[in-house]
Amino acid sequence: MQTVLYVTDDQERKGNKEIMEEFTVIGKRISKVDAVDKATGRALYIQDFKLPGMLYGKILYSKYPHARIIRVNTEKAKALPGVITVLTGEDIPPVRLGVYKDNPPLKAGKVRSYRDEVAAVAATDLETAREAINLIEVTYEAVPAIFDPEEALKPEAPLVHENHKTNLLKMPWNLHYGDVEAAKIEAAFNVEERFSTTWVTHCCMGTSGAIADFDHADNLTVYTNTQIPSLAQKDFQETLKVLGFKDKRVRVIKPCIGGGFGSKLDTYAYEHVAILLAWRSRRPVKIVFEREEEFCATSPRQPTVTYISMGCDKEGKLLYRDMSMVLDNGAYTSWGATTPSVMMMPITSLYRVPNVRYNAKCVYTNNTYSQAMRGYGNPQATFAIESAMDMLAEAAGIDRVEFRRINSNQPGDVTPQGLKITTCGLPECIEAVSRDLEFGRPREKGVGVGLASLIHVGGGARIYKSDGCGTIIKMDDYGKVDVFTGASDMGQGADTIIAQIVAEELGVKVEDVHVFHQDTDICPWDVGAHASRTTFVAGNSALGAARKIRHRLLNMASETTGIDEDKLTLKNRAFFADGKQVLPIGKLLRGSHFKPRGEMMMADNFYDPPNENMGRDFSGNMSATYSFGTHGVRVKVDEATGKVEILDYIAAHDVGRAINPMLLDGQVHGGVLMGVGYALTEQVILENGRNMNPDFRDYKILTAMDAIHSKAVVIETVDEQGPFGAKGIGEPGCVPTAPAIANAIYDAIGVRIKDLPITPEKVLAAIKKKNGAVSCGIDAFTQKEQPCE
Amino acid sequence: MRLPPFAYERPRDLYEALELLNTFGKDCRVLAGGTDLLVRMKQGLATPSRLISLKDLPELATINESDGFLNIGTAVKLADILAYEPIQYRWPGLLEAVKSVGAPSIQHFSGTIGGNLCQDNRCQFYNQSKFFRQARQTCNKAGGNTCFAWKGGSDKCHSICQSDSAPILIAMDARITIKSKNESRTIPLEELYSSVGERPLTLADDEMLTEIHVPGPVPGAGCAFEKLTYRSSIDYAVVSAGAYVQTDGSKTVNARLIIGAVARGPLAIAAVEKTLKDRTAGDEEAIDQAGREAMNAAEAFIANNITQPVEYRTQMVSVITKRALSRATKRALSHTDVSEAK
Amino acid sequence: MSREIKLMLNGNQIFVAIEDNWTLLYLLREKLGLTGVKEGCGQGECGACTVIVDGLAVNSCIYFAVEVDGKDVLTIEGLAAADGTLHPLQKSFVENGGIQCGFCTPGMILSAKALLDENPQATEADIKQALAGNLCRCTGYVQIVESVEAVVDKSSEDINVVVRETGESG
């Protein structure tokens, strides 16, 4: 194990010679391989695809949050010229979606949220489909609905799924390591608090969409925006089975994706509805969401209510952390319900804490149903933990930065949950932030600083039995390389990273490498783009395949040239010996093709990282390595309006190694601004289950004028397990942002906001309360007293 | 998305435009930049059978100064107002307001000043898709008889006027010219607004706005526009205020304050003038009191018609008022000699 | 009503039959196949559909097709030179990480172009202001603003180069 520090921001390299070895493409700011297509408008997204004879599908959603469907009259819609197919929940076989298989793509009998799909139309053009939807008459009988997860747990609450007997999902997220009760007695300082987070949504700029197309033999092709092509293939296969098609092929084609962030981790009703419409009409059917649908009918990050208590000894060493959570699952179940599995990681393992208890309840309500979003629960958990860390430091009278130093994770730690911390740049991240942000700077009125850290899986995450990814590499006559990967690119640059890794290993240029990731007929299997796993897992998989090729190439070159293999090097598209070029790769390959009993250059590799599934007690080393980071922020609070302005922001991340610093910076800057939105402005406002702000006017993702000068500091720890030492960095950028900001606000004006987002009205109400005002105002929507503090 | 069919007219001169308005009356709408109207048409909120485009009417797209007035044609683009240099030091409040509208690529290059003043009222329950609205009863504004924005319902429409240029222009005592085929009248801008949510403008069906006349600055006067939003662009105001303050170099002699984005029309706070008059210009206590008065006056109007809570907006009226008045006063005191003002 | 309009589209004069109720976005994307013009919201909130009409960046989703009659329209497809050489802004977005998922990119680049044509020496604040109507969810805008700034810098360098050359030859 080696921990080497390399801070890119001041270009100072310290430490071990080994990592100073000259790379030609690793560590370089290389343009994304698809960037030119995107800059010229040539890149094709689902919106841009058209197939011959294609129909346009539209979905009719529920008018009620909870109601029986008495009757659906589709006569008028069917009579409209141009309408080819109309389907309702009664017309389809029992297809079921989601983690719990509790969600039919078209509902029959009952709707459980406004988002419920009641009927669907396929027509020759979009306008006709839209018109037809308006002609469908549905008679409902409303039944009592429930929107608050804590209320939904009460015995008298209406049941969202009668068969399920309770609104509590049967997923017992419970763990207890050490002895929390004993530690509570022992602790010198304790804090106890309630925090909450709200619904926020991915807001991909490219809306969701799919095209389903059957061939003459009932094989299915689905063009869809997905982060999980192989698992989507399986889901669609199941739908085919229910339709009575056995042994048919499903091909998933993935166009360019206009942003993922977790939204495409599951298959959704609209994809299966497109399949059903195509099945019934025998024509390709395309469904693309309008922006309002994207807001209302995709699955957001779920709200949480968190109770946390935490204590430390006199020296400030953490003794225990005790957390319980209620999560709003919404009306159906997708991966949102499994986010506690990732929340466990920061809860048990962010900072050294010997005794930990955690319990989470996911609850059915008549709200839209939840999905994971960038961080997979980690942002919600870290908000509570890092806010409470500041409170505990204050209670113990210890400087906040020092408190985190005292408790920082260190290389070689094994956490109570059994996470094996190998490389760990957390201490360096804390130092970088505290140095850069000048915590000790003289105070100005209304200005404050705060920091918060994170731990995240950086070496895959074993959620399924496999955490694997396959790669096939072949080389052509001219030394060009085709890489077929299971990985998914949704804009983050997976294809570029893989091209760099392969190019480095094979001594070719990045532009010689073409990465295919769009098609399950061509690309190998993978569990999907989640858990910041792509660089690590798909990168290792590609590296393994490239190594096999490299080995074979050297072997053949040695045979051809008569030079010893270990005297040959591979760079610049050729073999070199003693610094002189002896043979171009292309020539060698052509030679091997054009000879008796020739051979071709191709290799495959399946990489499954050395991580573990969680055991019954939820312990296990779920990732092969962990990413760390610390964010620091200086804010200025306008005490008259409650508006918070961000003055400085620094994000330090332990990334193992920056394979492409430019893309890395992009992940960090993008994650940070998304995190700032989560902290300050973003909120899906549900009024009794209805989305009140399904547009960019009122759902406030930040604009270019709100962009902040975030400074990204990269700590390279060169992880032994990572491809060229890299760890995952896709999600961490948005994890500690909200608590860092909340902590800075507290530092600035002495009020702690415990409910996200920290809107001006909440800040103002808290200031008033602190100054002794009686009322903190009534929330316009809930008509309840505003949570002042 | 395509829109329901309508007839598109592109008159070559103002007379032709007015004649069309005269012939087709309430079935047609004037189309200026379209940045407000098209969104409403897409949502099914406006269903004109005829659009009369102002694109070919250069006579409505000029800015000039004459007789102490800044005259802005109704079809002048927001970007052209921003680019008109004298506005920077002579009418800075107007500059602030225009700059704050939406975002440049969206509004400034297409949106016009006339469209900004004549945009229909907004409400979070009304400015939504047909699908969204279908799930509820039809509200007053859509021709029904209920209001979701008013606690307990209301027989009036409680939508709000979101024009950013209206408060500052009214504060500056701007006048407008309205024309129909047979008539032309010039009235104070505030008379354009009816304060009726269902039909917020007083324009007759055959009339249109043609020009805005802004008085030139007088020595010792200043104006300012304040707008509270959560983001730095795109957002409509949570609360806005246009302030005009005239001083004799030490005392306030005249003041006007118009609050925007809280009521059915721009809201003139009459008490402010009385409060500030003859008090030392910039006197904090007086401005504080003006803030409270504005808040008290506005309180009765503020409905749950945007996503920010009523209580908060009410409090913000006072804050925004004070900021607008302070800045206008500061400008007034530094602009004692207009000819040199820069 | 349908009618024929005439416009310069990406440097070529075209005549095209349209309906009055078509938006410019619909004409460009659905009828002329210029799918580089993206639809992100349809309501003038996100800027993905930005095109340049007579030098000004406008949202084509809230702009009627009939209103470009006689005008000059530039979409992302027409930005690179005829021989495929990228426009300096395109090149800069590619090289400086201004592109992630790419959905906002065409609109973003065109808003930036409209700005720089008007004001080649735009400051960071000018750039942010000009891009304020183009939403991006991936980048946090940092590298987008840097991409535009890099072109600003270059154009001033270019001027220096020209001066030096004339100096030498003279």
Ligand SMILES: Cc1cc2nc3c(=O)[nH]c(=O)nc-3n(C[C@H](O)[C@H](O)[C@H](O)COP(=O)(O)OP(=O)(O)OC[C@H]3O[C@@H](n4cnc5c(N)ncnc54)[C@H](O)[C@@H]3O)c2cc1C
């Ligand atoms: C995302 C977004 C954000 C926005 N933000 C703001 C904001 O912050 N502040 C703000 O004030 N507005 C905002 N707007 C609304 C609008 O874009 C601006 O008000 C713009 O100035 C309207 O001008 P226009 O020329 O485009 O109006 P149009 O859409 O052409 O017209 C608006 C209305 O005025 C009528 N009209 C236009 N000219 C005349 C005339 N001469 N006589 C009679 N009637 C006329 C039209 O018939 C129509 O009903 C926003 C719009 C969008 C889409």
